[in-house]
Amino acid sequence: MAERSLKTAVSRVLPRVLLYGVLGYAALLFLMPLYVMLVNSVKPLDEIRGGDLMAWPDAFTLQPWHDAWSLAQIGVQATGLKPYFVNSFLMTLPAVLISTGIGAFNGYVLTQFRFRGAHLVFAALMFSVFIPFQIVLIPMARTLGLLHLAGTVPGLVLVHVVYGIGFTTLFFRNYYAAFPPELVRSARMDGARFFRLFFRLLLPNSVPIIVVSVIWQFTNVWNDFLFGASFSDYSSFPITVALNNLVNSSTGVKEYNVHFAAAFIAGAPTLLVYILSGKYFVRGLMAGSVKG
Amino acid sequence: MKAPLIAKAVLSPSVLLIGVCVYGYIAFTAWLSFTASTMVPVTTLSGPEAYVRLVGLNNWLLSVKNLGIFATLYILGCGVLGLLLAVLIDQKVRAEAGFRSVFLYPMALSFIVTGTAWKWLMDPGIGLERSMHAIGWTGFAFGWVKDSDLAIYCIVIAAVWQTSGFVMALFLAGLRGVDTEVVNAARLDGARAWRIYQRVILPQLGASFISAFVILAHMAIKSYDLVIALTNGGPGRASWLPSLFMYQYTFTRNEMAVGAASAVLMLVAIAIVVVPYILRETRSGDGHG
Numbered sequence: 001m002a003e004r005s006l007k008t009a010v011s012r013v014l015p016r017v018l019l020y021g022v023l024g025y026a027a028l029l030f031l032m033p034l035y036v037m038l039v040n041s042v043k044p045l046d047e048i049r050g051g052d053l054m055a056w057p058d059a060f061t062l063q064p065w066h067d068a069w070s071l072a073q074i075g076v077q078a079t080g081l082k083p084y085f086v087n088s089f090l091m092t093l094p095a096v097l098i099s100t101g102i103g104a105f106n107g108y109v110l111t112q113f114r115f116r117g118a119h120l121v122f123a124a125l126m127f128s129v130f131i132p133f134q135i136v137l138i139p140m141a142r143t144l145g146l147l148h149l150a151g152t153v154p155g156l157v158l159v160h161v162v163y164g165i166g167f168t169t170l171f172f173r174n175y176y177a178a179f180p181p182e183l184v185r186s187a188r189m190d191g192a193r194f195f196r197l198f199f200r201l202l203l204p205n206s207v208p209i210i211v212v213s214v215i216w217q218f219t220n221v222w223n224d225f226l227f228g229a230s231f232s233d234y235s236s237f238p239i240t241v242a243l244n245n246l247v248n249s250s251t252g253v254k255e256y257n258v259h260f261a262a263a264f265i266a267g268a269p270t271l272l273v274y275i276l277s278g279k280y281f282v283r284g285l286m287a288g289s290v291k292g
Numbered sequence: 293m294k295a296p297l298i299a300k301a302v303l304s305p306s307v308l309l310i311g312v313c314v315y316g317y318i319a320f321t322a323w324l325s326f327t328a329s330t331m332v333p334v335t336t337l338s339g340p341e342a343y344v345r346l347v348g349l350n351n352w353l354l355s356v357k358n359l360g361i362f363a364t365l366y367i368l369g370c371g372v373l374g375l376l377l378a379v380l381i382d383q384k385v386r387a388e389a390g391f392r393s394v395f396l397y398p399m400a401l402s403f404i405v406t407g408t409a410w411k412w413l414m415d416p417g418i419g420l421e422r423s424m425h426a427i428g429w430t431g432f433a434f435g436w437v438k439d440s441d442l443a444i445y446c447i448v449i450a451a452v453w454q455t456s457g458f459v460m461a462l463f464l465a466g467l468r469g470v471d472t473e474v475v476n477a478a479r480l481d482g483a484r485a486w487r488i489y490q491r492v493i494l495p496q497l498g499a500s501f502i503s504a505f506v507i508l509a510h511m512a513i514k515s516y517d518l519v520i521a522l523t524n525g526g527p528g529r530a531s532w533l534p535s536l537f538m539y540q541y542t543f544t545r546n547e548m549a550v551g552a553a554s555a556v557l558m559l560v561a562i563a564i565v566v567v568p569y570i571l572r573e574t575r576s577g578d579g580h581g
Contacts, residue, residue, distance in 0.1 A: 052426040113295035134555040223402035225517040267405035274400035
């Protein structure tokens with residue numbers, strides 16, 4: 001009898017132990033690259049060259065972080081990542097705010113008014129988020145040249161606004177499509193016209209989707225590499241391009257510890273946003289893939 | 293309500309921007325691919341010459357072959373791993389939110405950042421190979437990233453690691469929408485957990501499977517940053533994808549028409565995957581608007 005109850009206990013507990021074992025192991029594998037980046041960014045270079053990337057640092061040092069931030073040679077002068085980090089902010093913040101604002105207006109118009117071709121406009125916007133950007137690189141390079149925006153941060157802002165509108169419109173359109181119509185109707189009965197309806201009723205009730213849109217756009221624009229590599233120069237590189245130049249430059253000694261610190265610096269803003277508001281990040285991912 | 297003039301006025305800048313900078317530019321690039329453009333665009337038409345040249349180029353054939361390998365393994369790898377993680381997490385796990393966050397965080401990072409980490413991790417000089425030797429497995433060798441035939445698989449590994457969590461989230465959303473009554477009925481009938489998944493739950497995840505496939509296939513075709521950061525297309529040109537081919541031929545080899553033709557083929561490949569999906573989505577949205 002005792003043996004039997006032991007058996008049932010085992011058959012009940014064992015699958016749970018296995019389940020947590022597998023999940024825990026998978027979690028460690030997923031965290032491993034982040035761990036490697038972090039521990040090796042605080043090791044002296046000889047410790048990496050003579051040792052093991054997985055090992056805990058023997059001699060802890062913040063020198064690689066200092067070098068990555070303000071000394072590493074990326075452009076003509078050894079400025080570190082600092083100016084490129086600033087470029088990325090100057091590029092990302094306006095691009096995020098403008099594209100989110102435009103998306104909110106578009107979503108409002110597309111859901112609250114009837115006009116011919118609305119579905120076509122929406123389908124055209126939706127397809128625009130899927131296109132491979134290689135298809136627009138050549139004409140966009142020429143356009144930026146004509147506008148005297150080639151190789152500048154405002155040029156990158158323009159590009160990110162244009163190719164972000166599809167996403168932001170999609171977010172707000174799906175959100176406003178589910179907006180209670182009786183509220184809109186009664187506001188219209190009260191005489192609310194176009195802008196009043198938007199600014200007094202819909203927009204104040206849009207905080208969740210604004211957060212989703214801002215986080216999504218921030219992550220996308222900050223992490224962009226292709227546009228940065230195509231349309232910027234030494235004065236306007238975003239941080240992703242600067243990081244890649246630092247790591248892939250063939251000259252000199254490979255300072256792995258500085259590379260890891262630099263990678264961490266480049267990833268920190270989006271990682272921080274993810275940690276602070278992961279729920280909204282996931283909602284953005286889902287809204288971008290399935291109907292909200 | 294019928295749209296007043298102001299509504300149309302608010303929407304029109306976006307329509308104009310997208311019309312010009314997406315569809316106009318697509319038309320422009322398509323037109324370029326039928327010209328004799330080299331360093332700068334020229335108007336001399338040369339018919340399908342660029343396409344003929346393109347499909348005869350070894351670099352293009354290699355890029356397409358690599359994309360075939362990469363896309364297949366990437367979609368399968370992310371699909372299987374993502375579904376597995378979703379099913380495991382769906383077993384009423386403690387600290388569910390914690391596990392989900394861990395599996396999804398790579399999606400928040402730039403491929404350039406994660407590519408840098410993977411580049412040195414997979415480097416036989418300082419990476420995993422050395423770590424395995426350090427714990428006593430001295431026979432361990434992992435130099436794929438330096439091997440022309442195997443470098444593309446390194447990109448698969450890093451890309452699967454980066455995106456599996458996203459597929460997990462997709463499937464988890466699908467699993468949470470499964471009809472619980474049918475599942476409970478099957479359970480009462482004494483069906484085993486595995487059978488319930490196979491017969492009742494997975495068949496209800498059709499929409500998640502389609503979404504996952506479309507997103508992954510289009511991401512595979514667009515992949516660029518990760519290859520640049522991890523192998524820079526190398527060794528040599530061994531890990532080129534069409535996206536790298538396009539950039540190289542257009543901007544460094546001064547073969548703009550060929551580059552444009554390659555971009556057009558990338559777009560066509562994506563359209564084949566995405567257009568049916570969009571048509572389905574916008575049709576089902578007919579109730580709104």
